[in-house]
Amino acid sequence: MSDEIKPDLELDLKGLLCPLPMVKVSQRIKDVPVGGVIRAVATDPGAMADIPAWAKSTGNEVVSAGKVGGEFVFLVKRVK
């Protein structure tokens, strides 16, 4: 299902150490319009908790988060 969503911005966060993936998503969310989606790919497992926690506390939405191979793929929607 998540494959149907076309992201407005692709973020390559591979190799970044936590909490940097969360920092980057947080910094770049302003670059997509409200309702827009960022697709972020990280390799640090810490991101699996960090990015959803950031989204919840800032009122944004993680549309999907999952492990693909050795990578963690997130679809984050800007809500406000």
Next chain:
Amino acid sequence: MADATTTEATELATLAGVIDKKMTRQLKQYLDLCARCAICKDACHQYVATQDVKYLPAYRAELIRRIYKKYFDKTGRFVPALYEGRDPDENLLDELYETTYACTGCRRCMYFCPFSIDTQFILSVAKAMLIAAGRGNEMLGQLADAAIFKGDNMEMFHDVIVDGFKDVEKEVQEITGDPTAEIPVDKQGADILYVALAGAHSIRPAAVIFHEAKESWTLSLFEAANYGFFFGDPVKARKIADRFMDEAVRLGVKEVVITECGHAYRVAEIFHEAWAGKKHPFKVTHVLEKIDAYIKDGRIKVSKAIELPITYHDPCQIGRNGGIFEQPRDIVKAISKDFRDMTPNRQEQWCCGGGGGIVAIDEMNEFRLKSGMKKVEQIRATGAKIVASPCENCRLQMEGLDEVHQLGVRIAAIMDLVVESMPLKGRDAAKV
């Protein structure tokens, strides 16, 4: 019109009131004493690199002092002009934002000040004022809130986090060649609670070392990093640290061991008891203190495997502000053949420019890299090819400096270097 003026005056007075709310004897003395001799000017890496007065430590503090003089100092209220007393108006808040969130809190200025004035402490009031004005740094605030959210809703994240640990555990088993090697979580009665960063890089080497040292340990579900501290809100900062402090109490550990992170160590060791208003029923140590002891007690074996010239950068929050100078050096000397200290070092070490949360502030990137000029000179002068430093922010900053200035150095965490210097069955077999 008159009404608007009155409202504005009330708002300004409320903002200025933050100083009064935060008033302590030390703050009052710092505000009363400064002679504006500006001896601190060349202590600050940011001022030295930019020659911009707004980064001169005494000037940063002066912004708060001018509000204090106008509103709270008896003489200042009588003749504000004598002290250029000011309102916390838009212009001043703009200036305050830039000078305050740029400050890395290294306290090198305090070290050289003849009155030992703690500029970082004065700027903690500036941050409180900015937050009260709704001008706290948004990024740092968000990161702090995310950390608190994670703490308040652990049931939501517990399994995901532990899953992540399992991945790291497999790697640890491969490296050590021991399929029983584990990353214990929630282990009641362990001696040590190890508090890492969210990233696996801060867990993997420590887990290898703890395993080899046969340590009784358990890994915290929470990361040590504290964006509440950088944001400048002691309530948030305390909540973030409480997450693992409460965990330590719950598990009944004897010792909380903080990973290679500067501010997290200072928060845990120096600030948290004061914030919480009670003594910890356990010790707080830095992971390098433990590793140094393991090496000296023969609990882990290391060899002088590092041939390249190596230097050590004291993170400000671990050295000057945390009191750990020798253990990291002893570790590096034990695993390398050519150790070269920087000049100056230890308590006079230059700040790398990456502290205080500035690495998370996008709009300050260019300035931050520019402010690392002194560190670049220092690293070059040693001729070292590896720079070891036990602080995530320091390493991020120095990696940036390495890239911009083509230093050709490897920036490394000390734990990683230790693991590289240990005889480890799994990894060594893989090499052959």
Next chain:
Amino acid sequence: METYLQITSVWGVYLSIAVFVAGMAWRIWEWSTTPRSPIPLGMFPKPRTGTGRFFKMLKDTFIAPQSFRIEPWMWLAAMAFHIAALGAFVGHLRLIHEFPFLPSLLGEAGMNTFAAWSGSIAGVLMLGAILFWIARRTTGPYKTISVPEDYLLLALLFGVVIMGDHMRFVYGSIVHAATYREWFLSLLAFKPAFPVELTSSNVAFSLGTHMLFVDLFLIYFPFSKLVHTVGALASNYVRSE
């Protein structure tokens, strides 16, 4: 001239000493009644013992070795000024009582020569340091961070020292300590009177103006950054908490 002396060198002295003592007491009371920061603000390395901490406080306050390392010239000016000011203060104690031993050792003429030399050196050093500070404060980043208080204090100090030096270098060989002592002891006895040697010559103007600046300086002292004279001990003590 009599009125000028009455104002600056009688009533001004009483007033300024009263304001100075009350002001400093108020300032120290204000500090001591403000609650301490619960957060320890010390830095490392720090002494392990209480005694060590006490001596480190004295060293950091009176020698400030770190400040020397970072800016030797500023340190030198500050040291020269403070030591000379202390020397001048000790010298001024002759206004109350002649030093024991020294006159009998040096003879009266020898004592006056000694005082002339030591007073002159102190006076010149202080003047030099003040001029250095004025030059520094009116240039570059120092100028930007300065506020009127800084200039006011330098102006008052300059007035005190230049008039003191004037008395030392112009009238030093004519009017000696004993004459000033007569005036000062009369103040202490609350029976102010001026010896004829003071009122009959132009030294009256120098003394009056010296005292004018001294009065203003002492009155402003407790309300200015000069409270660092006392406060630096406290803040340097916090350094190793």
